[in-house]
Every structure is written in structure tokens, then in C-alpha cells.
Amino acid sequence: MNGVFSYIRELMKRLFFVFFLLLHFLGFTQADIQLNTTLLKSKRLADHLDVPWDLDMDTEGNLWFVQRNGYLIKLNPSDDVSVLDSVYKVPDVFQSWDNSGLHAMALHPKFPLIPFIYVYYTDGEFSGKLVRLNYSINVNKIIDTTNLISGFGGNSSHNGARIVFENDNIMYLCMGDAFSRFDFPQDVNSMNGKVLRMDINGKAMPDNPFGNLVWSFGHRNPQGLVFGKNNLLYSSEHGTGIDDELNLIEKGGNFGWPYVEGFCDTPEEMNFCDSANIVEPLVAWTPTDAPCGLAYFDHPSIPEWNNVLLQTFLKSKRISVLPLSYDGRTVTSEAYILDYEVGRIRDVFVAPNGKIYYCTSNKETNGASVVQPDDDKIFELYNPAFNYDTITNNNIVDGVIFPNPSVNYLIIDLPIEAYVDVLIYDLLGNLKQEHKAYPDNNWSYFVLDRINIEKGVYLIKTVLPSGKTNVEKVVFIDN
Secondary structure (H helix, E strand, O other): HHHHHHHHHHHHHHHHHHHHHHHHOOOOOOOOEOOOOOOOEEEEEEEEOEEEEEEEEOOOEEEEEEEOOEEEEEEOOOOOOOOEEEEEEOOOEEEEEEEOOHHHHEEEOOOOOEEEEEEEEEEEEEEEEEEEEEEEEOEEEEEEEEEEEEEEEEEOOOOOOOOEEEOOOEEEEEEEOOOOOOOOOOOOOOOOOEEEEEEEOOOOOOOOOOOEEEEEEOOOOOEEEEOHHHHEEEEEOOOOOOEEEEEOOOOOOOOOOOOOOOOOOOOOHHHHHHHHOOOOOOOEEOOOOOEEEEEOOOOOOOOOOOOOEEEEEEOOOOOOEEOOOOOOOEEEOOOEEOOOEEEEEEEEOOOOOOOOOEEEEEOOOOOOOOOOOOOOOEEEEOOOOOOOOOOOOOOOOOOOOOOEEEEEEEEEEEEOOOOEEEEEEEEOOOEOOOOOOOOOOOEEEEEEOOOOOOOOEEEEEEOOOOOOEEEEEEEEEEO
């Protein structure tokens, strides 16, 4: 009987999607979203994309995203007409007939002052790797790459993955089981079927529970990863035909796969759960809806969404709004938005100013029945009645200079002023160089090239037009 109801539910949703598709071809725009008192509107930022997978934003308010085929692209969502800036193409991305490829991307929290972009992708039919890209503000290009971790198991699917930062030095990567059901997920010496925790150089943190990269294990195919309040880490993952999961990640936690799906609710599962101390999910969806990108929202721009998770879905083509208890350890209800209106929704991102961005993922094998001629797309969701602040340097503190020590250049964070005097002194107080730094239209940073400066310790003094000064010690070294 449950199978009949599931079939009817899926059929009705497909009919609704056909209806919305008809409206699209007739020229109607996407419907507004009416909450209790707030009316949300959706603005299309980009279309004709090729399976965008992961969204992030830099400290200047530029939206960055990657496509499954390896392209890294930047756009400014505040522009009247979005201009797509294709910054880089990862050269060795491997795509299968299904959905392997470039799956995860995250900017360093202080990007571009700290100019690192992290990507995870499959580089062969059965392998994947984590790579750090080094971005140059001067030329708006990737100028160097560092292979941080190789040797991940890969497959045509079940590759995960997402990357999130806990702070400036600690990041997490969730990994799929690479279709190796019994080999990887319960093996704490394997990197697949895990949530991994590392520093920004790809090294295991010393307080990890197993003395390696593994933070939690027993995962099937997690594609959502986000921090909520009180530093709680949430992840969502695909089930088989039953029991998609939303999990609260715990240090050293065993989340059960392949011996437990969803809650411990069969005799076999109960026996294993008792012996292995299994962590049960916050929510399990049956039949499966294919949860993907996950975001945390708690901003006054949408008063109804206080302390909620936003969960995208592929198969059921929606975003679920999941209110959390005050302590963040329980999901109290679930509501749907965008139900079958735009197709498969791959990722969702919440900007610091409260605007929400999401992307579709219809131009792939599983989206063949719903793909539209202008797919794939990125949208902005916002409250037109709210006065949004601009996004500026919200993660950057004054006076930060990077890298330090330096080989070839320094990047200096500039305040919003007409100009700044930058003075370089040696430790004897001799003035070695003097520059006038002007923030341009794209970045509020000054790039100081190392020219005629010997290795050693120097003082960098910045002087504002107001007379306010700041002095920091830097070290120049040779390769």
C-alpha cells in the first residue's frame, strides 16, 4: 500500500512540474513564496549552465560556483545583468556517464586576502583528490595548485562531497562510500564514507578521534554539510530506496552504514546499534528524496525562518525548511518551498546579509525528464521589503597582511578610503619603499610586489588620510 501512495505522490508532483513548465514557456515568471507575513521573491542570476554543484561567496559579495565539468566561475549578484567570469578550468576532472566530476568547492573564510580555493573532484573512474587553488587578485586567475590529498576511492556516483570551514585553519570534507558498501564506511582507516577534519594544508588535526583525518564514519553518500549555531555540524546523505538522513555530526560517531539505514528500527539494526553505539539521524525520509546541499539560516530578513536548516532535494525537487530546537539538536517540523517549480535543486547558500542563493542540477542523467532548454540556473531568493546591507569585508579584520612570511608579494587589506600610504621600513628605521594604495572597483586590497627588497624582517606602516596609522611586522624569505 505504501508503494501505491508513493507512486501517486510522485505522479502528482510530475503533473505539477509539467504545469510549471507550461507557465515557463508561456512567459510567466516563477511564483512568489508567501510565508506567514513575508513575501519572498526569486531573481534569476544565471542560466544555460552545466550542472552547477557548489556555491560560495567571497568577502566582497561576489558569488563563486563550480560546475561538475570543472569550471570555476564568479559573478556579482548585485549587477543588473549578471556577467559570468570563468576564472579557471580544473584540467584533470573526470566525468562518468552518471555524476562523478567536480563536487565540492569552498573559499577560505578570508578569501581573497588569503587567496585559497579548495576543490574536491574525481580525477579518474575510481579515484578522487582534494586540491588547493591559489588565486591572484592582480590577474584574476589561478596561478598555482597544490595537491593536498590523493587516493580517495571514487566511482560513477557516491562521491559526496562538501567542504566547510570551522574557522580560519580547520576545515571538514564529507565523502561518499564510492559504491564500496562493505569495504569503506565502517573502516576508520579509509577516507570514504566519512566526514574528515583537517587543517588548511590537508593535515589531520591532532585532536581527531582516530589519529588520522576521520572525524565520523558510517556514511553512505553525504552531499550536505553546514555549521549551525553553537558550532554544531550537520550533514545530509542519500539512502538506498529508504531512509535519506539528516545527521548531527559527533566526534568519532558511527552513523551505521551499511548495517543501519535511518533509525535503529529493525531487529538486526537494533542489535548492531547496541553493540556499535550508533548515532541515529535527526530526520529520515522514506521513500528517498535525495537530499543534497544544506545551509543554515538565522537572519532578520525572514522572521519566520529563525534558527532553521535549508535542505535541497534532487529527486523530490524542493527545498525543505527545517526549524531547529533552541539547542539545535532536534528538528521540530518541516515545510516545503519551490516544490517541483525549478527541477532538481543541487545547492543552497545563505549570504551574510541574509539573501539566499540556490542552483538547479537538471542537465545530468537523472534530470533528463525535467531539463528545460535554459537549464541549469542560479537564483537569488530575497525579501523585497527588507533593507539588505551590502556585503563588505565582513570576515576580514583591519591590518591583516598575507602571506607572512612572504616570497614574492604581500596582500594588504585596505579600509574604504580614498588612498592609503604604505611605507616599508627595515628594523633600523630606514625607509626602503613608499607606495600609494588605491582600492579599485573590484577589491579593497593592495598587492605589494616584492621588488628590490632583500630577505629579512621589515615593518609595514599604513597611514590613512585621517592620520591614523597601523604597523605590522613582516618577513620576506627566498624560495
